[in-house]
Amino acid sequence: EVQLVESGGGLVKPGGSLRLSCAASGFTFSYAWMNWVRQAPGKGLEWVGRVKSRIDGEPTDYAAPVKGRFTISRDASKNVLYLQMNSLKTEDTGVYFCTTGFNPLGAWGQGTLVTVSS
């Protein structure tokens, strides 16, 4: 069974940093394109960024609001996806989900809440 479990969320002050983790199981992690998606309280879904597979060379892409502040990486030996978030802003507050997207199809974690507030 494909499973994704996020952790690492919490309360952080503006300008601070936080690293989220996503533990993956049930599929060949190094072959999957992995994404982070976030959802501000009461709002819609916003794509944060992705890392492509090892075969593709693991390039990363980011949405404009987080480019230069967030970094996505993966540790294939541990089957863990990371989201390093620096220079956090209040508008980064929300639930952060990791997801495979479409290969495997439709796997999402339960999300981890990040609150940026003074």
Added chain:
Amino acid sequence: DIQMTQSPSTLSASVGDRVTITCRASQSVNYWLAWYQQKPGNAPKLLIYKASSLHSGVPSRFSGSGSGTEFTLTISSLQPDDFATYFCQQYDTSWTFGQGTKVEIK
């Protein structure tokens, strides 16, 4: 960036109704379009991918159609479990989500 526009934003319907939600892309996304259902406090659930392919385990009352810039999600006979928020998503160029359609009880 590709923008996705859903309509309506809110939809009031009764059990048994046929429901249609529309999603328009600012440029062609071919058939790289997905639909999700989300309930409060839960992660989104994939319903439809490649515009019209039903994800495993999703009831057949859900269907998707369209290509290019215009897409629809149809629920043929609304069930109590279907009251939720629905999002479209393009995955032709990076990812972009529509703003969501909340399906409420009439």
